[in-house]
Amino acid sequence: MDPSSPTPIVVAHPAHSPPVYFAMVALEQALRQAGYAARLVDHFQAPRKVQVSIRIGGFDRQVRDIPAEGYRLLRGQGGLPWVSVVARDDAGAMYGTLELAEQLRRRGSLEAVPETQGAARLGFRALKFNLPWSSYRMGEPMTLHMETCRQHAFWLALLDMMAVNRFNALTLWNLHPFPYMFRSREFPEACPFNDEEMKQWQALFRFIFRAARERAIEPYVVWWNIFVSPSFGQAHNSVSGVPTDGIAPGDTSELVARYNRQCVTQLIDEYDDLAGIGVSLGERMSNMTPEQRQRWIEDVVIAGMKAARRPVKFIHRAPFTADPVLLRQALDRAQLTEAVYVEYKFNWSHGHSTATLAITHDVSPRPPGTPPKIDDRYWNPPPASYRMAWMVRNEDFFILRWGEPSFIRQHIARNSHDYVAGYFVGSEGYVPAREYAHVAHPHRTWTYAFQRQWLFYMLWGRLLYDPATPDAVFEAELERRYGAGVGRDMLAAYALASRMPLRLASFHGATWDYTLYSEGFLAPYPSLGLNDGASPFISIDEFIDHRTLDPAMVNIPDYVKALADGTALPDGSITPPALADASEADSRQALRLVQRLRGTPGQRPAEFDCELDDLETWAHLGLYLADKIRGGVALHTYRTRGGEAVKESAVAALQRCVGHWNNVCRITGGHYQPVPYFQRQGVSLMFAWGDWTDQVERDVQIAMNA
Template sequence: MTIKRLFPSFVLLFLLNATAACAQEVTLVYDETVPQEAYAARKLGEALEEQGYELGSDRSGYDHLISLSVHEERLGSEAFAIVPEDRVTSVYGGDHRGLIYGALALAETLRNGTPLTAVESTEQSPNLAFRGIKYNLPWETYRPSSALDQHYETARDLDYWESFLDMMVANRFNAISLWNLHPFTFMIQPKNFPEASPWSDKEFAQWQRLYREIFRMAKERGLDTYLVHWSIFVSREFAEAHSVAEQNFYPHYYVEGDTSEIVRRYLRESVTQVLEEYPNLDGFGISHGEGMAGMTPLERQKWMDDVLIAGMLDADRPVKLIHRVPFSSGTGSEPGVSKSVEVVTRDAMEKLEDRFDGPIWVEMKFNWSHAHSTPELVKVHGGKLGDTYFKPTPKNYKVTWQARNEDFFALRWGVPDFIRQHIALNGAADYVGGYFVGSETYIPALDYFTAVDEPVDWNWAFERQWLFYQLWGRLLYDPETPDSVFQAAFNRRYGAKGDNLLNAYSLASSTQLRLASLYDSRWDFTLYSEGFLALQGDYTRYISVDHLIDHPTMDPDYVSVADFVETMHEGGSFGVDRITPPILAEQLERDNREALRLVEGIDTEGNASLMYEVADVKTWAHLGLHLAEKLKGAVALHRYRLYGDEEQQQVAIRHLQQALAHWDQVVEITRPIYRDMPLTHYNHNFFEANDENLFHWALVRDEVAQDVDIARSAESESSDR
């Protein structure tokens, strides 16, 4: 009754369509022997039945026929076309992956309320060839942490993987990379090194089934699969049996490289055996980093060539390769060798020529571990990047940017124009192949956030962040995808109550991007934007007003508080393209107050899922208003300290009190609906009172309040000048 009252014309149209659809029998024609075509037909069939159509098999007496087929001559790889004509709708794919995308696109159109008879012709093709997910597995994971360990059982649940892989293909991601230190003993019983396995036959059979099913389901959905592991790691059992690699096993992760012959044999044979025993696995990723301390760049590359790459090439089948760039910059070459790390790596990749299936995907971390900052490339892991990998244009490899997210896990996020700008600035060059999206310190498996007992429309963590994955996946496939596609997804979930949510998220969750552009960061723990935390010395803490004043910016267009105050005092100025603290504060206030206005009055009674959506917008908005007030307070405090004027001290106190008031609003919103959440960034802290690494905005409230005390107790330095 409520829906009918809100949308009388919509409901009437829906009922008319449903009534008509109930009388319509639809026949799907496809090759049942091809797993990808069967999957496409199954997902399309589900949408048809949801809309009231009946599925039939009669190829002569149907009301409507949908033909699914591959048309390589007409369409390119991963492209699709939907061609309606009278009572027949043809869905073509340039390959089976494109056919799946076409079937899912038609299913989406039907779910948006378009009857089969009104479907219009459409054709799409991919903008970027590689659209991957970086997924850290919780066993032998890179960063031992309670935040990661908690996902162990969920990540062994095949129902979970079926849902996650469905999400990937629905959003047009085409590759999943599974990362952990040493995957081999979970997947094989090494033929010549049985002592390396820690499992009973029953335990190993369970692990083997898990990996086989993940790869099978991925293949059915047209997804490529990769194992990415760190370099010279073995099982503890292997290390102890042979008295080698004394720390090259979980939970250690930055240790000396052990290049002894038995380690080399074990790893080379393990790579080959995995490829032989898992035919649905597409490839491997290699990493010049952890497990190789004490080795020069040339030694590391030679070891890669002789062990891991050789093991891949020993397998008698096509193999795809992800080659991570070395983490260090500069020269660091062997004595007498004047080649930089970049030159060594490029030479090694080019020598492989056409040894691998398709281009080598060269992974580079965009803005280190915090790609959700500025869309301008400022740095990669280790610092600035030269043009060695780009000039001249490579022939056998493509750069794939790693868009790491170590900044938000609990709050929903969605800024479509940021992703479009990111792709426009960094995805157009002929040497770019695509993107990875994923985290090191977070696994999107167990929902460890939700605190309410009311039913919600998700089971697992990644489903809470549905907008994040949809935006990245669909825009990587086609950056021209309009906002109306994403707005329709809100309306499918919440009806007219979702009308303003896309705009509200775009405005409010830009707070995170602005903080990460303002506050420079490097590796994982150096920033957690969602919590306004950063690594300060040996501890991860709330970003105090003092740290905000002194810290450099990530985005060179942004101006730090210290630079702004001191430049302006000396009579200087900033160009119109620079974002000074007052300009940033104004942007934050404008956008976040508008976001609050957009969600004001949305009735979430009886719908806990919608309640969370609205609450997250409000939380981001108050975090943004908190930052705006904090910036104003920081400017005034720095002026007072450097140049006197006690009025500036009082201004600082007032703004920092307002910043605290907005933080209290965040606590008021989130305390009833979010649990205390394990956070990997807290690994270094070792607080006795927080030995489980728990984060909640309420738990750091006292740290936020200290800003006011800092301003009250501040002293002017002007008398010393």
């Protein structure tokens, strides 16, 4: 089609639908690029003949079987319209219009767009976003995002990304949101802001919630308990006004209960666009029994909801020290009329590990090194008053880009049972707002951190909507960004390289947030094995003496013992040598693909090489993991059975690790700067790969001195 002579067409759409209006921007751009001059008209003013029709609702056979959030793209039968998007609701019409725009970009003309349909596999597809004010985690990793997160432009960009990627819920988390959102009618002393400051905060939240609704995204506010604002705490001498990064006693007085109850009601009443609220109980409830905690949620939060002028949806985090029966009974008694989701941490804070549910969030007393239990009473028997929603946390890679579609598909296939409504995806220790990791550079073409990690969000969002979405969709997006001829190899390299953190987190079991940081090979607070006290870096001794997370994986001591005893391992076991071989094979293939991609002809955007650098970094970390496993097996074998040749093998493997780590430092040192990783209980830790080279070399000395 000749772009200098565009083809005039008419696009009829429902002008009353903000989500469709959002998607029309993408469609109009795609039409222009394909050589069409589109005239956009509302259906009520449209001429009889239109070339593209977008329609919501109706009683004909084209619509009645379409599920919520679903759509159909239909071809005209020998006439007009050429293409129709039909849906039963605004969200489906938005997704269908976005799909039409995507198909048009890939195929070049409306005539080439095929008939297709879409339907949401999971109805709840949420982003977990921790706000940097009144934050759960504290210090510079949070506060450096304060300014960015108060900018309307940031939230528009984030919500645009979410809508395009089919996320339909934004959950905003912090310790105590209320004083930032309103001045309590009964307890005005709880708010530290003057009238002008309060007006600005309220304008921000109203803007976020309205913009979310305009993109078919439901906004939620989620908080921890029992907290009050610092100003309330000072006025009433309440311990709950002191922020805490962890579990501590709370103020269980009737005054604090009344304050929180009134805040729940006022929050719902003041924000009409708010879709729901959520609670996490436990952090300031250590002085209460499980029964008392659950009763407090009923008497305060649920009672506050029922006192509001309208019902809202409810998220209840699965309590980590309570009997699930108490939660089930409480939610059954509540008889809430809107949807209720029980959020359950999948493999605690390290969801990017194995797709098998191996542990959950549980701090009940247990012997040291013993993994937390899985209590299936949350879903067995299937609940009547709520549905489960898995929380897949990312506390393992904040800097490097990641994308492994087969892992996400496998995760959904294994875990999307009838009692599961969907997933949350997000972090506790990382806010994807201000770009603080990458140095100023010509190839830094993005503004916000989440834009650097665009494929992570695209894969999770699109595959939660439809796990059957083919790799061709993601390959096409890579080619749209970086030019023809790179999509297949680049997605393959992404998938191969991105298996490194999954393998490490599956092999080196971890629990809460800072017990593992896979891209840095750190475990500041080791949880399921040895802590040698030397540094946060995972030493070879800590690596050996550690439990696995994936039940199919065999740790180094058990493998060495089985080999020495001649004991057969269970069928399906993944041994350390097999894991090492797989990590090396994938990493070397990723490096070959990266080298081939760097040699592809044609001009590429500056960001292309930056993404390849990340994949190359992951590949060298994968080689490091492989040789560290081999070094650990050889070193433990030498310590238990002797043999100088075995010791030499351990030393050689760990010396190769030094070379792999040096390659990581060489690549990352040029475009990533030291970043604040965490600040907790008076301890701060900055991160850069080069800061840990001495610990990598220390492993060699440990083996040599064995």
